[in-house]
Amino acid sequence: MKKNILVTGGAGYIGTHTLIELISAGHSPVVVDNLSNSSEEAIRRVEKIVGAEIPFHKVTVQDIPAMRAIFEQYSFNAIIHFAGLKAVGESVAKPLEYYKNNLDSTLVLLDLAKEFGVKKLIFSSSATVYGTPEELPLKETSRVGVGITNPYGRTKYMLEEVLKDVAVSDPSFEITLLRYFNPVGAHESGTIGEDPSDIPNNLLPYVAQVAVGKLNHVNVFGNDYETIDGTGVRDYIHVVDLARGHVAALNYSTPGVHTYNLATGNGTSVLQLIAAFSKASGREIPYQIAERRPGDIAACYASAAQAEHEIGWKAELSIENACADAWKWQSLNPDGYAGPINA
Ligand code: NAD
Numbered sequence: 001m002k003k004n005i006l007v008t009g010g011a012g013y014i015g016t017h018t019l020i021e022l023i024s025a026g027h028s029p030v031v032v033d034n035l036s037n038s039s040e041e042a043i044r045r046v047e048k049i050v051g052a053e054i055p056f057h058k059v060t061v062q063d064i065p066a067m068r069a070i071f072e073q074y075s076f077n078a079i080i081h082f083a084g085l086k087a088v089g090e091s092v093a094k095p096l097e098y099y100k101n102n103l104d105s106t107l108v109l110l111d112l113a114k115e116f117g118v119k120k121l122i123f124s125s126s127a128t129v130y131g132t133p134e135e136l137p138l139k140e141t142s143r144v145g146v147g148i149t150n151p152y153g154r155t156k157y158m159l160e161e162v163l164k165d166v167a168v169s170d171p172s173f174e175i176t177l178l179r180y181f182n183p184v185g186a187h188e189s190g191t192i193g194e195d196p197s198d199i200p201n202n203l204l205p206y207v208a209q210v211a212v213g214k215l216n217h218v219n220v221f222g223n224d225y226e227t228i229d230g231t232g233v234r235d236y237i238h239v240v241d242l243a244r245g246h247v248a249a250l251n252y253s254t255p256g257v258h259t260y261n262l263a264t265g266n267g268t269s270v271l272q273l274i275a276a277f278s279k280a281s282g283r284e285i286p287y288q289i290a291e292r293r294p295g296d297i298a299a300c301y302a303s304a305a306q307a308e309h310e311i312g313w314k315a316e317l318s319i320e321n322a323c324a325d326a327w328k329w330q331s332l333n334p335d336g337y338a339g340p341i342n343a
């Protein structure tokens with residue numbers, strides 16, 4: 001059934017890719033984004049890909065009157081809540097900004113959802129809620145909340161708890177907590193992708209900028225972990241697979257809170273990822289071994305069997321696909337959305 005969907009943070013990296021999948025599944029998304037970490041150009045490019053206009057409101061979710069007007073204008077069937085600040089290091093430096101933005105936006109949204117009777121909500125959670133993993137691969141039932149090392153991660157953990165409490169208080173809510181592992185890659189068109197405003201914090205965009213010549217070399221944060229080659233292991237998931245996970249979650253309808261890992265089940269080390277990107281780009285990627293990064297864990301990967309079993313979703317794209325698509329985006333758009341459209 002076609003749904004009118006409020007997509008907060010829809011101009012961002014995961015949001016833009018999800019808009020494409022929503023529209024190809026026949027849904028009608030409406031975007032609210034304050035462009036604090038994105039640009040309207042991203043929405044324009046999605047519109048080119050899908051060949052349709054997407055209603056866009058440049059609004060901060062905490063702006064209650066503006067949000068109420070949007071709820072009045074559209075009759076939403078569901079909300080996908082991507083909006084949030086997400087830089088781990090910045091959250092340590094500016095904890096109040098992170099707590100205010102991420103917590104307040106979600107609380108405002110929940111109030112409005114109650115007021116307007118929108119009972120289906122999909123929330124962007126994160127592997128970070130598992131803190132120090134008690135077991136690998138992680139399962140949805142694995143311990144959460146122990147060893148989270150930064151305010152950003154704590155906002156995700158706290159919000160999961162808030163959402164569970166809300167669902168208990170009103171059993172007609174259908175809330176899905178999607179715990180993303182490490183999103184990478186880009187749409188195959190090469191016209192949208194991750195566009196960090198500064199030097200990237202995350203590995204893959206950093207590697208991509210080294211490959212394109214914007215940065216000199218990759219610093220590999222530690223090679224003395226107990227992993228296959230001593231470097232950190234993560235579960236990198238193609239952003240298009242991740243986007244499709246939201247469509248699958250929308251189609252599944254049962255009251256209560258449902259939690260899914262959106263992951264591939266495979267761990268890839270830093271050196272393996274550098275090698276895969278080098279192959280995809282045909283470029284040499286110089287790297288240097290550096291100190292461990294504070295707060296990092298050795299390995300993190302997850303089983304997504306629950307998502308496959310309940311919502312019929314599983315990751316289909318490989319790390320090779322992700323590197324090829326990220327390279328296409330990076331090489332065609334070395335200046336991200338600030339540069340000309342090339343495809
Ligand atoms: P992003 O920064 O590209 O997108 C988030 C969007 O939200 C941005 O466009 C930003 O302008 C907007 N925004 C932020 N606060 C807002 C507010 N108060 N009101 C309106 N708009 C606001 O990030 P992303 O990578 O697309 O992540 C989307 C969501 O997924 C976030 O909640 C993030 O924490 C979560 N997540 C991301 C990752 C990752 O590695 N990318 C991993 C796990 C979870």
Ligand code: WQD
Pocket residue numbers: 086088125126127128153181182183201202203204206218219220221222231232233234270293296
């Ligand atoms: C991956 C691996 C690094 C950069 C973070 C957040 C997490 C989530 C996704 C939102 C690690 C190594 C990295 C570099 C390196 N976001 N690395 N050199 O740390 O798994 O997850 O982003 O929820 O909350 O913590 O991702 O890409 O930063 O690091 O060697 O320049 O690459 O040590 O082993 P991480 P990442």
